[in-house]
Amino acid sequence: MPIVKANIAKEAMVMTDDSGVYLKAGDNFHAHGVVNHSAEEYVAGIAHTNTIEGSFSIFKRGMKGVYQHCGEQHLHRYLADFDFRYTHRERTGFNDAARADQAIRGIVGKRLTYRRPDIDG
Incomplete structure (x- = not known):
């Protein structure tokens, strides 16, 4: 997360898959869209990777x-x-x-x- 926080604007919407390493990404940015790849989901609303x-x-x-x-x-x-x-x-x-x-x-x-x-x- 330190590298991500240092290189992405706080105003950004971050889009990730459902990996546990990204669970708290939304705490640092304007929004966090998640797709559930483990359930074969590749788009969730506007979120995609x-x-x-x-x-x-x-x-x-x-x-x-x-x-x-x-x-x-x-x-x-x-x-x-x-x-x-x-x-x-x-x-x-x-x-x-x-x-x-x-x-x-x-x-x-x-x-x-x-x-x-x-x-x-």
């Missing part, structure tokens, strides 16, 4: 196949990249050109800098 399961599956395949290693200090960057690509996929109405336009709009006012190498030492 299909979106996150699909997104996480793509992330895991990418990390094992393409990237293979990610230091903890950069994990948030990898997650943001996968989140952007998943959120802006064709199923959500974005083609390659629209996705590129959105990415370019997102870099306005940002600058990536690196430390200069210490060539004297």
Whole structure:
């Protein structure tokens, strides 16, 4: 729970399955939707876990196949990249050109800098 609380806004509705590790999740967030997977329930009202399961599956395949290693200090960057690509996929109405336009709009006012190498030492 400490990791979940540190990375999810308190105003969020958290959707989980019925695993015991999530029982108190609702105590920390605006709402907690639960689906009872053990009873073969996959949707309960607006609660479901299909979106996150699909997104996480793509992330895991990418990390094992393409990237293979990610230091903890950069994990948030990898997650943001996968989140952007998943959120802006064709199923959500974005083609390659629209996705590129959105990415370019997102870099306005940002600058990536690196430390200069210490060539004297």
